[in-house]
Amino acid sequence: MLSLLPLLPLAAAATYPLVDSHKGATFLDGFTVPAGAYDNTTSGDVFWAAKGNSSVMYLNDAGRFILKVDNTSFVPWNEKRYAPSLLTERAYPIGSVFVMDAVHMPYGCSVWPAFWTQGAQWPEGGEIDIMEGVNGQTTNQIALHSHNDGCYASSSAQMTGQLRLDNCSVTSNGGSGCTVGDSDTRSYGEGFAAAGGGVYVAEFAADAIRVWFKSRADVPAAMSGDAATIDTSILGTPTASYPASTCDIAKFFADQILTITITLCGSWAGTQSVLESTCPALIGTNTCYTTYVINDASETYKNAYFELNYINIYSTGVEPSSSNSTASASRSGSSTARTSASPGATGTSGARRALDMPIRFGWAAGVAAALGGALTFVL
Ligand SMILES: *[C@@H]1O[C@H](CO)[C@@H](O)[C@H](O)[C@H]1NC(C)=O
Ligand SMILES: *[C@@H]1O[C@H](CO)[C@@H](O)[C@H](O)[C@H]1NC(C)=O
Ligand SMILES: *[C@@H]1O[C@H](CO)[C@@H](O)[C@H](O)[C@H]1NC(C)=O
């Protein structure tokens, strides 16, 4: 299958038209969930809630969409807790920009949220971790994962974040990917919420993959859930930038399915040394799971939620969703893009296949060994 449309411009377009908008009462349109499945991808201690399960996904009184960990159920030992995972039905090609505007993101001991993208054939097709972190972490970490060796982060890239690991291969560094750390404590957790949240923007272009974090006070006025286009040139120096000079984007990244997930414990958040680096030491033989996930956890998970203004996808490579007439009408549309794809065609089959794939294989493969006997469940 060709992952690239033949008529895409070679250079990055600075301005991209809106093709999908998730907000308000129709937030869930265009998303699918790994229904009925438990999180077998990060070995997280959650069941994925069904689409529209109003105890963990609903519109709040402020008109924002909530995606949260179940914080009302008493979960007996050997059961998992319900949490949301949403994947876009469509997969988006090079020439796309993913935007999340939130006023609150999940945080707390054992909590592992991520706003990320993945190829439908994972681990082929790569992964872009736009916003991700665990436990009491105070800053965001951005990462790419490539199926094969040959994709690297560049130490000479223009970016405000700190390059931590440069080898993007899923089998390098225990599956960590090539990572860039934001130093802004408003980029994650309590600090994010205290500053009124902000926006994450990821530009998936042929010349680079770039990620920006803008805290609320720094969000450009031109950005909003209703904005018909996004011009990434107004965003300034990216927080993380992975230029094609050291990672051939078209070679390592297929069309990407946007994914938003909250899991608990598992192969990163639940690793004892990781957990204890920002949360209290585990007592006796207790694990992340027995300490946090089970029983009444209303206090533990009172901050384990996204409160979202919108998630928008802008793209020069796919048509606006046919179900979204506003986005269709707002499309500036070149004739090349208009003929390039039938709405939903690639994404629907891609997303279905993705549900069968170990979507966080990088972590699972690389770090699961460190967990050993901590995998509590045999389902
Ligand atoms: C919805 O979430 C609740 C927990 O809040 C859970 O008990 C229930 O089984 C879930 N139902 C589905 C269909 O996901
Ligand atoms: C990057 O990781 C891959 C996979 O583990 C490995 O084969 C390759 O040698 C690494 N590259 C460098 C420069 O170490
Ligand atoms: C559960 O979480 C919601 C936000 O997701 C919060 O408003 C509520 O207060 C929490 N409940 C308890 C009992 O802490």
Ligand SMILES: *[C@@H]1O[C@H](CO)[C@@H](O)[C@H](O)[C@H]1NC(C)=O
């Ligand atoms: C379509 O997009 C518009 C513009 O962002 C949005 O307001 C509307 O809710 C969307 N409608 C559907 C059905 O997704």
Ligand SMILES: *[C@@H]1O[C@H](CO)[C@@H](O)[C@H](O)[C@H]1NC(C)=O
């Ligand atoms: C994860 O669960 C899904 C859905 O039940 C299944 O299709 C898939 O094979 C599982 N993957 C792994 C790695 O166990």
